[in-house]
Amino acid sequence: LLALRISALCNDSALKSDGDKYQLLGDPTEGALLVAALKAGLDQRALHEEQPRLAELPFLSEKRYMATLHRAHNGKDRKAVVYVKGAVDRVLAMCGKVLENGIPREMTPEKMAHIENKNLEMASRALRVMALAYAECSPTPEQLSHEHLDGSLTLVGLVGMIDPPRQEAGQAVADCKRAGIKVVMITGDQKATAVAIAEELGLPAGRAVTGLELEKMSDEKLSVEIEKISV
The missing domain is CATH 3.40.50.1000 (HAD superfamily/HAD-like)
Incomplete structure (x- = not known):
């Protein structure tokens, strides 16, 4: 569920409940991520209470990703975690590890090529593809910078969504x-x-x-x- 946790927390949009219906406040792509997380039982508001946002790097067109700093899940002392989502090639370039069966492993050229092929396979089906990654921090940094992330991320996975033309x-x-x-x-x-x-x-x-x-x-x-x- 880590991928969906990242999807919900590294996210500037929100779902507003109106009875048995929901209204999206924000970006449709981020809304799709929130819906996926909610269907898996992850409510954004509850996640924010558990892992408050401490800092952020907003999405910039030249960077092509956003990052948010949170108190670590079940973390103690001053531990924190950075969650990242963005363009596959950009996020991959910052990943030194990849999560395999819940364990961070070294990112090798072979693994990188496999992930790039999966991205191309998904994109060729007209899916909008994003990469999700994280980095643990101890102690918690006073501020978040792009330099903090380069090479320090662990790739969690790719997420694809269909955004059909009108x-x-x-x-x-x-x-x-x-x-x-x-x-x-x-x-x-x-x-x-x-x-x-x-x-x-x-x-x-x-x-x-x-x-x-x-x-x-x-x-x-x-x-x-x-x-x-x-x-």
Whole structure:
């Protein structure tokens, strides 16, 4: 249940109970994580009482992850734990260990490749994939910094969720194609997920380019490549 605990605590959204229904306050992706945790019997409010948030690193587009510092689960003295969720490649780069059957083991190139393949497999099914990780701290740091996390994390696992396009999106793409309008899809998802969604929408096959790849292009190269880019 550690993955779901991280999902609920490293989370800035909340579920508001209204009788037998719930209202999401915040981001839909974070809401999906909260629902998954709740279905497993983990209530966010109870978790926060058990493990109060002590500090946080909010999600930044250039960092592509968020981190929260909490009192350790059943912890004593000054022990604390950092929970992290974010883009798979970014979080993996900070992991020196991986949790296997509840035991932290050294992250090897073979294990890293296996995890990367699983991420690609999930993303190719149009799933939005995130990595979940943690790091134990003793004593509790006075503040949380990105430097604290690099290489110190233990990967817990990957979580994938479906975020289907709106029903009218496919029809809009078809209408544009008939009118001779070139359609380019821009999304915050990783490349494999974006390509899979583009195929669902009926976008013509073309080149998919990440934001980082785009930033590295010169104006001259971009002017040549732009007609080939569809995602």
